[in-house]
Amino acid sequence: xxxxxxxxxxxxxxxxxxxxxxxxxxxxxxxxxxxxxxxxxxxxxxxxxxxxxxxxxxxxxxxxxxxxxxxxxxxxxxxxxxxxxxxxxxxxxxxxxxxxxxxxxxxxxxxxxxxxxxxxxxxxxxxxxxxxxxxxxxxxxxxxxxxxxxxxxxxxxxxxxxxxxxxxxxxxxxxxxxxxxxxxxxxxxxxxxxxxxxxxxxxxxxxxx
Numbered sequence: 011x012x013x014x015x016x017x018x019x020x021x022x023x024x025x026x027x028x029x030x031x032x033x034x035x036x037x038x039x040x041x042x043x044x045x046x047x048x049x050x051x052x053x054x055x056x057x058x059x060x061x062x063x064x065x066x067x068x069x070x071x072x073x074x075x076x077x078x079x080x081x082x083x084x085x086x087x088x089x090x091x092x093x094x095x096x097x098x099x100x101x102x103x104x105x106x107x108x109x110x111x112x113x114x115x116x117x118x119x120x121x122x123x124x125x126x127x128x129x130x131x132x133x134x135x136x137x138x139x140x141x142x143x144x145x146x147x148x149x150x151x152x153x154x155x156x157x158x159x160x161x162x163x164x165x166x167x168x169x170x171x172x173x174x175x176x177x178x179x180x181x182x183x184x185x186x187x188x189x190x191x192x193x194x195x196x197x198x199x200x201x202x203x204x205x206x207x208x209x210x211x212x213x214x215x216x217x218x219x
Contacts, residue, residue, distance in 0.1 A: 043077040046173055048205025050074065050092055056197035057105070057188060059098060068094040068105070070201070076111060078207055086113045086132055101190035109136040117153070126153040134179070139187045151175030153207065170209040177201050 050072030058065045074090025088111040096105050113132030130149045136142070155171035179199045188194025 043079060044170065044207050044209055045075050046078050046088075046205055046207045047075045048073070048173060048175075048203045050090065051202045051204060053199070053201045055199040055201075057094075057096065058195040058197065059188070059192050060195065061192055062098065064098065066096060066098065068096055070094045070199070074109075074111075074203075075205075079115070081117075083114060083116050086111060086115050086130060096189040098190050098192060103189040105138070105189050105194075107136050107138045109134045111135075113147075124154065126155065127151075128153060128175075130175075136183075138185055141185050141187075143183050145179050145181050145183060147177050147179050149175045149177040149203075151203075171207050173203070173205050173207055175203040177203060 050070065052069035052071045054067050055070055056065055057068050070092050071094070072090055072092035074088060076086050076088030079085060090109045090111065091106065092109070093104060093106040096103055111132050111134060113130055115128055115130040118127045118129075128149075128151045130151075132147045132149065134143075134145045134147055136145070152174045153171055154173075177200070179201075181198060183196040185194045185196065188196070
C-alpha cells in the first residue's frame with residue numbers, strides 16, 4: 011500500500027512539473043487612462059440647521075481625481091473629499107464628505123482648437139459621518155491640452171493639460187450630524203474645480219498561459 015501511495019505521489023509530481031514547463035509566459039499590455047487631479051475651490055453654499063432655525067454660509071473646499079477617456083463620450087470614475095469649518099452659535103466643528111464618482115463625460119469636437127469644451131453627468135455616492143447619500147451632478151468645463159492632438163482622438167493617444175469645470179448639484183442633502191451633533195440640510199451647490207490631467211501610459215503585465 012505504501013508503494014502504491016508513493017507511486018501516485020511521484021506521478022502527480024511529474025505531471026505537475028510537466029504542466030509547469032509547458033506553460034508559456036505572455037506579456038500583456040494594459041492601458042492606464044489619464045488621471046485628472048483637481049482642487050474644489052472654496053465657494054459659498056448654504057447649510058440649514060432646522061432645530062436652530064439657522065442657515066449658515068459655508069465655503070466648501072476639496073480635492074479629488076478622476077479617470078479621463080479621450081473618446082467623445084467616455085466613462086468617468088473617481089473619488090473626492092470635501093470639507094468645511096462650521097461655527098454654530100457657541101459650538102464649532104468640521105464637516106466632511108467623501109464621494110465616489112461614476113458617470114459620463116462628453117468632449118465636443120475639438121479639431122484645431124486650443125481649448126476643448128466638455129460636459130458631464132456624474133453620480134455622487136457619498137458618505138458623511140453615518141449618512142450615505144446619492145446625488146446627480148452636472149458639469150461644463152474646458153480642457154487646455156499641452157499637446158496638439160487632431161481628430162479623431164482615441165484612448166491610445168497620450169495627452170496632458172489643464173482642466174477647469176463649473177459644476178452644479180441641484181438637490182438637497184440631509185445629514186444627521188452636520189456639525190456639533192445637530193441635523194443639517196445642505197442646499198444645492200454651485201462650485202468650481204480646477205486641476206491638471208496627467209497623461210495616460212501603457213504598462214506591461216506577464217501572464218502564464
